[in-house]
Amino acid sequence: MSKPLAGIKVIEVGQLLAGPFAGSMLAYFGAEVIKVEPPGGDPIRGWRELNNGTSYWWYSLARNKKSVCIDLKQSEGQALLKELLKDADVLVENFRPGVMEGWALGPEDVKQFNPALVYARISGYGQNGPNAKKPGFASVCEAYSGFRHVNGFPGEAPVRPNLSIGDTIAGIHAALGIALALIERQKSGEGQTIDVALYEAMFNLLEAVVPEYSGASKVREASGTTVTGIVPTNTYRCADGKFVVIGGNGDSIFKRLMSGIGHPDLAADLRLANNAGRVEHEDEIDQILSGWCSARPINEVLAVMAEQRVPAGPIYNVEDMLEDPHYQARGMFERVEIDGKPLDIPAILPKLDRTPGGTEWVGPELGEHNDEVLQQLGIGVEELARLKASGVIE
Template sequence: MTAPLTGLKVLDLATLFAGPLAATLLGDFGADVVKIEHPARPDPSRGHGPAKNGVGLWWKLLGRNKRTMTLDLSKPGGRATLLRLAAGADVIVENFRPGTLERWSLGWDELSAANPRLVLARVTAFGQFGPYARRPGFGTLAEAMSGFAAITGEPDAPPTLPPFGLADSIAGLATAYAVMTALAARDRTGTGQVVDMAIIEPILTVLGPQPIWYDQLGHVQQRTGNRSQNNAPRNTYRTADGDWVAVSTSAQSVAERVMRLVGRPELIDEPWFASGADRARHADVLDAAVGEWIAGRTRAEVLKAFEGAEAAVAPVQDVREVMTDPQYAALGTITTVPDDPDLGALRMQNVLFRLSATPGEIRWAGRPHGADTEAILTELGLTGPEIAALAAEGAL
């Protein structure tokens, strides 16, 4: 079967996470993604997190389905080569600080002149304009500015940042969607356009109705720990064997099932039990009832009882349990990439979703820095002497 994005050519000039993740998602469904890195300063994601035998493991995930080449865009030969690559590309993803490509004479005017059908995705912390546009920034700042940190954590504890690239990951997903939207528009208009993706924006969207609550009611959401302002019981609870489970009661019927299960059906008759918000205001009572019942049983007993009652529960799992979870196994969420030249067989998350007729696949894990430079330049039509001249200039 032919993958749905076969034939789409993507140049990934971005570093770290949001932009490169967008390119990874396109590559997972068949796009020909070329990762372009500085000859002496590779993408820092290659060195993030644990490594095995000197090989960065995060890069194996983020760099999958990408061919890799080196190119110094600040050199005349590097600039000319990128313009030749752009002429045959569909998408460029970049995350330089605004004005950087323009300083190298590689801005939208030059790129669109080389290829009027090109889509240029520009991923930065704050966007291409505005008072913060030229500031350095990372996803952590978006998590702080958007209001995420302000509502995360215990009420009497400091605002809490996530221990992973949450804002970057959301922006990566949004950028892949934006690129496909721009390509759909190109199918109608025949011309490409610029995607301006500010990392501070997608995370604000997924935070929900906070702006409209404040606009209409002056309501400011507070930190509530694991509890919700919209329903209860909703929390994590410790089991008799020292494990943890999470319970959610977003639906009224599920809340009633939980209270019957834990032996407190009389609470269902309380006037305040009839709505999620009113239940949330009585979370102390409900948490005590649920927590006491769960504390007297093992995790396996709790999960079995909740399943029998058709109430919503899940174990709190770390990655060890994720790797063996039967539902993830059934979905194929963790897959094996065989025959990696650096590490042999390795396991990682599969492609993001399943298509029934044209599925995506992981063709290879992240490749070494510049591994495909000569092959890509040869495909572009450069001769051996021309490649040697680029190398002599320091452009490769």
Template sequence: MGRRCLRVSRKMALRGLKVIDCATLFAGPLAATVLGDFGADVVKVEHPKGDPARSHGYAKDGVGLWWKMLGRNKRCVTLNLSTPEGQRIFRELAREADVVIESFRPGTFERWGLTYEVLSRENPGLILARVTGFGQKGPYKNRPGFGTLAESMSGFAHVTGQPDGPPTLPPFGLADGIAALATACAILIALRAREATGRGQVVDLAIIEPILTMLGPQPTVYDQLGIVQQRSGNRSVNNAPRNTYRTRDGRWVAISTSAQNVAERVMKLVGHPEFIQESWFATGRGRAEHADELDEVVSRWIAERTQDEVIKEFEKAGAAVAPIYDISDIMRDPQYQALESITTVDDPELGPVKMQNVLFRLSETPGEIRWPGPKLGEHNREVYAALGLDERDLKELSAKGVV
């Protein structure tokens, strides 16, 4: 899995697709990672100082661990796009590319002479994916844009947390991750359109939008009923019982009763079938309005049993339950092991490294992790040689701060 082999299996769906990833941090680069996992030739263009993701989060012996996952399946080159020579080299790279992914503040690519009009003049089939916090237009377009701001402005933080507590942000890049998947999807849609028209186009993705879509019907509910959803902790406004519950051995489980028949099974299991006869129990919304009553009997039953006992009894009853896992639990879980959700990749700096596998399984064109995140500028010679630059050229460009 971790061999430094640039050959791509003929069975990989995106074999032959050439992608330039000059985005920074997470949303744009993760979209490129997804494409690379399924065979795209991704060239990561970084400033000579390196992408900030290389030093983000935990490190071992000075080697950034997040980068190993984010930079996998990418060939890494350095290039200073703020210099005229860097811009010229970038245009040469883009001339042969199918996709360019960038995440600079709106107007930056234009200031560098790298507009879509310029890039597409010699490559009319190019897809330019622009991933920014607030999109390419509007009053906020020039604001710094990070996932945290999207989680705040999308309504996510407002509905997350306990009713009497503050709005709560996720402790990881949720909005960036959702935006990355949306970007990868948008690129594939644009490529499909290119098959029909022969022309590329610009993808304008604002990180504030995909996470808003994930929040469900809130805009429609507000439009039609004037209701603003409030924080409800781990409860749902749409059904109950739905919460996290502590077991006798101090561990936790979560249950969901989105389906009516599952809600009925839960109440029978915990010894209170009489609730099922209540008129309000017949709808998820009605059950949510009586969440205190339902949680009381469910939590009492769960508190009398260990986590293993609770899961065993729920499974026997055909009710939905899951343990609350930390990452150590995930690494040991037999279902994740059966799916090979966590895989081991050989890394020349760290040795064997475990990380998330490719996102999904395809029966005929599976994805693959061919190598983890490379060193800064590791592929300069290889990539730039294809543009006619030799060792002496690279030394001169390095001395000028271009690569």
């Protein structure tokens, strides 16, 4: 079955995570993604845990992509990129604002020879505004977005998840914008520019933070393992040292929860009949739940929650995920082979039942597709040799 983006040609000139994650999503669902890497390759090839010098992350992040190594700092390299863009459908770039314009390859430049191109740009702070030229890594942009402010415990330094989620969330926003622009292009025949800022992608996660401040002058603060204004939803330590998350904040769910843990009196307490009342008595409710969980191993806690139909679950690490039958049944892992050894990589979402995505090959060697891609531009063997000798391609 043909994948939904089959026939779409994407040129990816981003590095590290935000642009490449968008490219990964497009490649997974069938687009031909040509990743243009600098000499030495995308730095993420060498990050974290390595297999013979190549990051395990790379095999997942660069799946289904073709690698072309071009030195874009050279004018001949920029000319090659221009040729690649002439018949492309999408460009994904996450350089500092102004870099592409400096190469005469900004949106207005490209529009002159490919007006149908969807031009996706990802940066820390967007393409305009006072902060546009500032360097914008995910860690800093997560803080600037307001996202970090609501994470952690009151009175302590805000914490970050041990992931660069600002990059990934920005990449998802870029992929969504590309899909929307491609749909619109079917009607107008024209491309357009997509401007994704990391801080804005994270800002997009802030739910009611802005209207609560605008309407009620309320600043949402960090709330530890709880969520402000929703009770009970918290993390509790069990007798065996494991943690369980319980979400008993629906009115009927709360009644079942209290009955299940031996407190029918609280289930019938009119003070706690709705969320507003439970918020007022959050400490009392949490002390009862904490005491009940701490006296029982997690399996017993989960069994009671399941019997009462109360949302609850353990906090998993990656080993737990790989061993869990539900993860397996849902196809959350894809097994590939690296150097003759099996390697599990995560599936990419969302799930489509008729035209699903899938992994065709893992992240390629640097410049693995130089000849294939550049010969399609009409570049002959002798010219390829010259470009290699001059360092334009590697």
